[in-house]
Amino acid sequence: MSDLDLGWPRWIGVVADDLGAQRRFYRDVLGLQELEAGEGWIEFDMGGGRKLEVLARDPDTPQYADRGYKVGFTVEDIRAAADELVARGVERVSDVEGGPESGQYWCYFRDGEGNLFEIAQKIEG
Secondary structure, X not given: OOOOOOOOOOEEXXXXXXXXXXXXXXXXXXXXXXXXXXXXXXXEEOOOOOEEEEEEOOOOOHHXXXXXXXXXXXXXXXXXXXXXXXXXXXEEOOOOEEEOOOOEEEEEEEOOOOOEEEEEEEOOO
16 A cells, blocks of 8 residues: 555634634634634634634535534645545545635545544645
């Protein structure tokens, strides 16, 4: 098997039922700086290039169907890492998403107990 170089999680996602309540909690109660937001998501700065993202629960999207926390590992080549995970028998949940407009690519998998995790490749430039 090929090497799989997963970096330390640079992203943690919180899937929430009430995006407004979570925004107030992380911003106003915990004092995190809000970086940006869009329809169904808010990003907070955790320092050192790390982010906490709060995402609205969406029952029609497997990676956002259930409330909870998710981690995102940095990889150098998302397609090679995704192929290696599949070759190792890891269940793939989504195709590679994102692109230059978002500054990164990402996709989701399940660990041995069914917990979701993300791999992501930052786009330099």
